[in-house]
Amino acid sequence: MANDKSESELREKKEKKDKKRKHEEVAADGDDAAAAAKKEKKKKRKSEVVDVDDTIVTDAPAATSTAVVAVKDEEDEKKDLKMVIPVSALVPFANPLADEKQQKKVLKGVKRAAKHKSLKRGVKEVVKAIRKSPASNPSLAPTTLPNGIVILAADISPMDVISHIPVLCEDHGIPYIFVPSRAELGAAGSTKRPTSVVMCTPGQGKGAKEGEKAEWEEGFGELHKVALKLGQHVLV
Numbered sequence: 001m002a003n004d005k006s007e008s009e010l011r012e013k014k015e016k017k018d019k020k021r022k023h024e025e026v027a028a029d030g031d032d033a034a035a036a037a038k039k040e041k042k043k044k045r046k047s048e049v050v051d052v053d054d055t056i057v058t059d060a061p062a063a064t065s066t067a068v069v070a071v072k073d074e075e076d077e078k079k080d081l082k083m084v085i086p087v088s089a090l091v092p093f094a095n096p097l098a099d100e101k102q103q104k105k106v107l108k109g110v111k112r113a114a115k116h117k118s119l120k121r122g123v124k125e126v127v128k129a130i131r132k133s134p135a136s137n138p139s140l141a142p143t144t145l146p147n148g149i150v151i152l153a154a155d156i157s158p159m160d161v162i163s164h165i166p167v168l169c170e171d172h173g174i175p176y177i178f179v180p181s182r183a184e185l186g187a188a189g190s191t192k193r194p195t196s197v198v199m200c201t202p203g204q205g206k207g208a209k210e211g212e213k214a215e216w217e218e219g220f221g222e223l224h225k226v227a228l229k230l231g232q233h234v235l236v
Contacts (some may be wrong), residue, residue: 020050024110028036090180094154097154097179098230099178100229102177103179105109105226106151106177107185110130110185110188110198111189112219113200113219115208115216116168116216117208118200118202119199120198121189121198122196122197127168129148130172130174132167133174145220146175146224147201149200150177150199151178152176152178152179156182175224177226200223
């Protein structure tokens with residue numbers, strides 16, 4: 001009987017151990033499944049983050065490109081802006097007055113004159129140079145180069161500052177041209193301030209390179225052609 005009891009006890013113990021093992025195996029399988037599910041969720045989250053980051057990276061160049069285009073548009077608008085001076089701001093005797101195309105040629109000639117040291121600036125200096133030049137009649141020989149070419153700004157106030165210069169130029173046979181802006185005339189003459197009048201002379205001044213003499217003679221000749229063309233339409 002004792003043997004039977006011990007055998008039954010051993011069987012019961014084995015059964016209990018087997019049940020515990022099965023329970024532990026089931027629990028372990030459940031834990032593994034849960035862990036695997038968590039890993040999959042993490043992977044999905046990472047993939048979503050990567051996708052979002054990719055979209056941000058791909059969209060970034062487009063945003064920067066639009067910003068660059070906007071900046072270029074602003075620069076183009078600034079370049080297109082032009083100094084517009086109303087006619088009422090111009091002196092009534094501004095004749096002949098260069099138009100936009102002719103003004104570019106005139107200001108280009110003034111820049112060349114400043115480069116070759118052949119530019120007189122300001123009312124006093126220009127009047128002095130005109131009075132020193134010999135009197136001549138340009139209508140007798142229009143092809144010959146004059147002693148100078150005077151460029152006046154038409155937006156001068158008071159007008160009495162330059163009103164005597166056109167008459168003085170006519171007495172000495174020196175052609176003159178009006179441009180709308182004194183600011184642009186000053187900038188072309190390499191001065192920081194607006195200039196009311198400048199005078200281009202045919203000869204180079206001190207400090208100019210002798211090798212560029214032919215270049216300035218050509219530039220002065222082109223400026224003389226513009227002055228002659230404008231002089232044909234002078235309103236008396």
